[in-house]
Amino acid sequence: MKKNYLFTPGPTMVPPEVALAEAQTMIHHRTPQFSQIFFELSEDLKYLFQTKTGEVFTLMSSGTGAMEACVVNVLSPGDKALVVVSGKFGERWAELCACFGIETISICVENGKAVDPADIEAALKKTPGITVVFTTQCETSTGVVHDIQSISPIVKKYGALMVVDSITGIGVHPFMMDEWKIDVAITGSQKGCMMPPGLAFVCVNNSAWAAIEKAGLPRYYWDFREMGKALKDKTTPFTPAVSLVMAMKTAMDMIKKEGIENVWKRHARLAQATREGAKSLGLELFAGEYASNVLTAIKAPKGIDVDKIIKKLRDETGVTFTGGQDELKGKIVRIGHMGYVNDFDVIVAIAALEKGLYDAGYRFELGIGLSTVQSLLVSKKQG
C-alpha cells in the first residue's frame, strides 16, 4: 500500500477538497458566475499577501512566468537592476534581467547563508542609478530565508523598487506587503497555497504603478496594465485557468479558516520539529541559523549516497524528498514541510528519513528522530 507523501519544494500535497474543486463543472469565464468567484478570490489573495493598498493578479503560468512578468513590467532598456543571488532562484532573476538586456549587478551570497542587508546598502551606494532590487524571500534550492523586512527600508532609502520572489514564502513565512512597503511580490499556487501548479500570483502595490506605467520593455501576455484594467471588471485579459481558479478559491477558504497567522505558526512549529529531528540523528543542517520554514536542507553524511536514498524511498515507499540541484547535487537532502502538512506528516517524514539512512548503512538509535519530534510536537501546543 504505497501512498504519495510529497515532502518536495513544490508541487506540494493537495487537500482532497481542493483537488475535487478542480473537477467542478466547467463554466465560461466571461459570465457573472465566474466573475463573482474571481473577484472573491482576488480579495482573498490580498489577505494572503497582507495588503490593503495593493491588488493581486492571477497569472496562468509557473512562478518563473511571474518572475518574467515582473522584469518586463518594471524595467526599461538602459535600466540597472540589483539582484541578490543565494541559489538557483536568485540566479533566475539575474538570468531574466540579462535576457532582457538589463545591466545587472549581482550580490552573490554563499550557499546556505542569508544576505547581509548591509551588503545591499553597500551595493546601492556603490552603483548609483539602480532602479529595481530583485530579492528572494525563501531560496528553496538551499533552504534559506532572507530577511525581507530588513532589506526593504534600505532599498526604499535609495529610491529603488523592491521586488520579492516569495514563491515559496507566502503562506509559509510571515509576509507583510504593506507593512514592509514591498512594491511587487509574487507567489505560485503549488507551494504554501496547497494547490496544483498552474497559477502564479503577482501582488502590485500602489507604489509600483509609476514604474509600471513608464516601463519600456515589450510586454503583452504579461502586461500588468491590462491585468489591472481587467481586474476592475472582475476578469482577466486572456482566458484564465477556470478549474484551477475554482480550486484556488477552495484553498483560500481553508487558509482563511485557519487564519494566516496560524498558518505561519504551524509552519514554524513543523520546521523546528523537523530540524531538531534531523539533528538528533547526528545530521547537520545546511542552512543553519538561516533555515527557512519551507524545507529543511540536511547535509549528506560522509560516505552516504543521499540521492540513492531519495530515489529508493520515492520508488519503494512513496515518500518524496528532493536532493540538491547543480553544484549541490549529492550534497544535501531537502525535506519540504510546506502547505498541506501537519504533525503526523512530519512524523512520517522523519520515519522515512530514519529508514532511508539506516538502510544505507548510516547508524543511529532507530526511533531517536521520531521521539525527538514527538516530544517537541506533543509538548508544544499549536501556536
Next chain:
Amino acid sequence: MKKNYLFTPGPTMVPPEVALAEAQTMIHHRTPQFSQIFFELSEDLKYLFQTKTGEVFTLMSSGTGAMEACVVNVLSPGDKALVVVSGKFGERWAELCACFGIETISICVENGKAVDPADIEAALKKTPGITVVFTTQCETSTGVVHDIQSISPIVKKYGALMVVDSITGIGVHPFMMDEWKIDVAITGSQKGCMMPPGLAFVCVNNSAWAAIEKAGLPRYYWDFREMGKALKDKTTPFTPAVSLVMAMKTAMDMIKKEGIENVWKRHARLAQATREGAKSLGLELFAGEYASNVLTAIKAPKGIDVDKIIKKLRDETGVTFTGGQDELKGKIVRIGHMGYVNDFDVIVAIAALEKGLYDAGYRFELGIGLSTVQSLLVSKKQG
C-alpha cells in the same frame, strides 16, 4: 434543475473522466513517474497535430501565451511579418508583432469571409523580405475557417515561415502539420481537446529550427530551445501544471480511442446540423460558405436583442451561447459545437435557440429547427 451546457468558443465542456483525472494524487514533476506520463502525452500530441517530423511542447499558459511564444521564437528586430487579420484573433498576431517592434503588414479580410490565398501571394510579392506569415485556421470571433492547406505552399514559395494559430482548429478541423508543411502551429487545451484552460501546445516542425536558433528577440519563459532540450529528458524547463497534464493524458486517450479522423467527421456533422437547424428557423449564417465546424455564427434577426436572449438563456436555463465581440456586439449569436459534444448536445442547443428566440418575440413554427436537425442526424450515419 439547471445544468451547464457550454456552447461557447472555449472553455468547452469537460468529460467527467477528464475532470476527475485532474483530481488525482499530486506527484512531483522531477520523477520518473511524471516523466513517463509527460513523454506519453507528448507522443499523443504529435498524433493530434499529425506530425512525425515535429515535436510538441506543453506550455503553462493560455493560447495567447503560446502566440507570444511563437512571435519571440521566430523573429528578430528588423524582421518583417505578414499577418492575416479576419477578426479578433488575427488582430492579436498583429498586436503581438507590433508590441515586439516587428514591422507588420496586415491583410485585412472582411468579417465573416476567409482570406483569398491569392491576396497572400500578392502581399508577399509586393513586400520582399517577409520572413514569417502568421495565420489563423479558425477565427472564433466570426466563425470562419481559413484554407491553411492552400495558403501554406504560397508562403513556402516565398521562403517565409508558416505559423498557424489553430487554437480552435486542432481536434475539430483536419490539420496536417507535416503534409501541409506547417512550420509552427499552436493550440489550447480548452477547445477541441475537451480540457479546462491552462495548457497550450506548440508544435514545432524541424523546418522551423533554423529560424528559432537565430531569432533575436529576448525570450526566457517562452524559449523553445530550452523546451526542446527539456523534452529530450521527458520534462519541461519550469514546473509544469501537473494536474492538467494528467487530465490531458486522459483527454488524449479519448481522442485516440475515437480516432482523429472520426473526431473531425463528428464535428463536420454536428456543425452542418447546427447550420441547417438555424437556417430552418429563417436565420442567416454570418460566415456563409466559410463557416467553420468550431461554432456557428448566426446573424441577429432584425429587431431582436440577441445579447438579451443569450443572457436570459444562460441565467435561466444554463445553456451558454456567446454574442459578438467589439464591432460585432449585438449583431451575432455564436453557438459552439467543439470538443465534448454529441448529437443530443446539438439538439439541446437548437431547442434552447428556439426557446430564446420565441420568448423574445421572433416567430417561426416551434420545433422546426429540432426536426430539421433530427432528420439530418438520424438519417446520416456517423461518418
